Amino acid sequence: MNNSSEVYKTATLLIDEYGDFAQAGAFIKADEMADKGDLVAHKTWLQVAKAVEDLLSMERPKNSVMH
Numbered sequence: 324m325n326n327s328s329e330v331y332k333t334a335t336l337l338i339d340e341y342g343d344f345a346q347a348g349a350f351i352k353a354d355e356m357a358d359k360g361d362l363v364a365h366k367t368w369l370q371v372a373k374a375v376e377d378l379l380s381m382e383r384p385k386n387s388v389m390h
Contacts, residue, residue, distance in 0.1 A: 327374075330367070334374035346375040 337345035353368035 330370045331374050331378070333371050334378055337371070337375055338378060343379070346372050346379070349375055 334345070334349070337348055341348050349368050349372035353365050353372065356362075356364035356368055
């Protein structure tokens with residue numbers, strides 16, 4: 324996973340599976356990769372965590388109206 328479309332696809336899958344806890348899951352995975360010494364995967368999972376944050380902040384409140 325090395326491009327932004329793959330990062331956002333992974334982030335979307337995490338959100339679908341874990342909802343508001345998706346970002347925490349991505350941070351946990353990043354920590355696991357750092358513990359294994361895989362700094363490339365660590366960086367990638369941090370990118371996924373940021374993408375999750377971006378995607379979750381883009382959601383409109385359920386009762387909102389677009390003009």
